[in-house]
Amino acid sequence: MQDSSTAYQALVEENALLKQKIRKLEKTAERRKKTEDCLRESEAKYRAIIQNIQEGYIETDLTGRWIFINDIIPKLLGYSRKELMEMPNPIHQLQSEPDAQKSYQAFRAIYKTGKPLKSFEIELIKKDGTTGNYEISVSLMKDTGGQPVGFRCISRDITERKMMERALKESEKQYRVIVENMYDSIWTMDMNLHFTYLSPSEIHTSGYTPEEVMQFPLEKLMTPESYAVVKRILGEEIEREFGSGPVDLNRKRILDIELYHKNGGTYWQETTASFIRDENGKPTGIVCVGRDVTARKQAESDLQTARDHLLQAEKLSAIGQLSAGVAHEILNPVNIISTEIQFLQTMENLPHEALEELEICMSQIDRIVAIADGLKHRSSIPEKRMEMANINDVIADIMTLHKSQLMIDKIETDLQYHPDLPEMLMDRKKIEQVMLNLISNARSAMEGKEKKVLRISTDWESHHDHVRIIVADTGHGIKSEHMLKIFSPFFTTKEQGKGTGLGLSISYGIVKDHGGKIWAKNNKWGGASFHIIFPVRTSHRS
C-alpha cells in the first residue's frame, strides 16, 4: 500500500511538475506569441513605411541582385516588380556602361570601407527608354554575425530638379555667352564704388583685362572731368534715394564718360547706370552698361570743328571782301601822298633834314602798304600760280633761308620729313607764306623760353590721301580763350607794332584755298602745334 501511495505521490508530483512545465511552456509560448505579434506589428509598420515613402527602397545581395524593393521602384522605372527582381545584374541593365562602372566602384568602396554613401547621383534608364535622375544613399547590410550580406539603398527621384538645374545652367550659359561676347561692357560695383564684376568685353573696350581693371580705383580709370561727372551724378542719385521725395526704383542715368585706354589714349563710353536693389528695394550696388561711343564722339567733334571752320570761313570771307575794299580805299590816298612825297623829293635845294623826314614818310607808307596788302590777301584773288611741288622741298627751302635767324634766336630745329610724300598741286609762294607765318609765330611764342625747339614734321596719310604738316614749338602755348580767335584777322598777342594780326588769318585763307584745313592745339609737353592737312590734288579740276 505504501508503494502505491508513494507511486501516487510521485505521480502527483510529476503531474504538478508537468503542469508547471506546461504553464511555463504556455507562458513562453504566450510570450513568444506576444513577441511575434510585436514583431509582426513592427514589421508591418516598417513595411508600410517602406512601401509608402516617396523614396525608393532596395535591398540587394552582394552580387547586386535585388532581393527586396518597395512599391515605388517599379513605378519609378516602369518595370514590373517581377521583371526587376529577376534581373541578374540591375546596375548594368538599368545604366549606361560608364555610369554602371561608376556605380560599381561606389558599391565596392562601401563594401570595403563599410562607410555608407550619401547623396550619390545616378541616372537610370527606364523601360520606355527615357532616363531619370536619382540621388541614392547606400549602406552595407550585415547579418547578425556582423558579416556583410548586401546593400540597402534609398533613392530619391531628382529628375525634375536635374531638369531645372540643366535649364538653369543652360540659361546661365546663354547669359554668360551673351555677356561675354558682347562689345558693351557690364560692370557692377558695391555702394563704395568697388568693382564686384566686370564683363570680359572690358578687354575689347579698354585694353585691360577685368582683373587688371579691378585693381584700379574708379577715379584712376577715367579723366578727372569724367570722374567729377560720375561723382556729381552719384551724389544726386543718393540724395534722391534717401531724400523725402518719391523714388522710382527702376530709374537709370545715362552719362558719357571718357576713360583711359591701356594704349595711353582715351575712349568715350555711354554708360547707363542704375542701382542694384535687395528684396526690400534698398540699393546694394550699382550696375553699369557701357557702350563705346568714341566714333560718335569723334563724329560730333568733327562736326563741331567743321561748323567752327565754316563759321570761321564765312566770317573770313565776309571780312575778306570788306578788307579788300578797305585796302583799296586806303591805298588810293596813300598813293597820292606817296606820289606827292616823291615829287617833293625831286625838288632842288631841299635841306638835308627835310629829305630825311621825307624818307621816313616813305618808309611809313611802305608799312601802310604792307598792312593793306595783308588785308587784300584775305580776299581770294583768283589768280594763282599752281604747280606740282613737294611740301618737303618747300619747307626745306624756307628752313635754309631762316637757318641763320633761327640760330641767332637759339632755336633748335627738328625736321622730320616723310620720305615718300607725294607731290601736290599748290601755289608754292602762298604755301611758303603759310610756313613763314607759322615759323614766325613759333619764334615769337618761344621768346624768353629756356628750351626752344621748332619741330616741323610731314606725314602722308595715304588712307585719307592727305598730307599733314605739323609745326610744333616749345613756347608758351595758346590760351584756351584765344584758341577760337587766333585765325581771326587782326587778332594778335604780339606787342603793338610787332604783328598785324593777319598772319594766321592769311594762312587760314591760303590753306582753305588749297582745300585744306588748319588748326592749332596745345602740346602735352608744352607749347603749341599747328596742324595742316592738304588733300593731295594733282589736277586743277579738283
Place this chain on the structure above:
Amino acid sequence: MGGGVFSYHFPRKNEPQILNSDDCRERNLKKVLIIDDEIFFCRAIKKNLELKDEFQVLSATRGDEGICLAKDEQPDVILLDIMMPGMSGTEVTDMLLADPVTRSIPIIYITAILNEDDIQRGAGIVGGRALIAKPVKIDELVKKINAVC
C-alpha cells in the same frame, strides 16, 4: 602887314594847257593821258612826270571823259585806273579797243587792287597789259611808259 597869302590855281577840266600833237612832237615830248577818279593823284602824276621834261600829261577823272580826250588828243600812252566809279578801267579799255582811232594806243593799268607781287606773277585779268601798283613809284612808271612808247 604880317602873314602871307597862299593861293592855289585849280586847273579847269578843259584848260587850254594842252599842246597839240605837233607841238609835242616838235619838243620831243611824250603825251600821257591819265584816267583816274582821284584828281589829286592825277595832279601829282602830272607834276612828277612833267618835271622830267619828257612828258606832257593830260588827265581825266572819269572814264567817258578819258575816252573823249583819247580820241581828241591821240596820247602816246594812257595810264588807266581799274576801279573807278561809273565806267571801270576795263570798260574804258573795251571802248578804246572798239574804236579804230584809239585802238592802238598803249594802256598801262594803275591799280590798288593788285600789289607788286601779283603783278610780277602776271595776274591775268588785264590780258597781258602793263600794270603798275599803287602807290606808284615814279621811276618804275617812267620805265614802263618808255617801254611801251
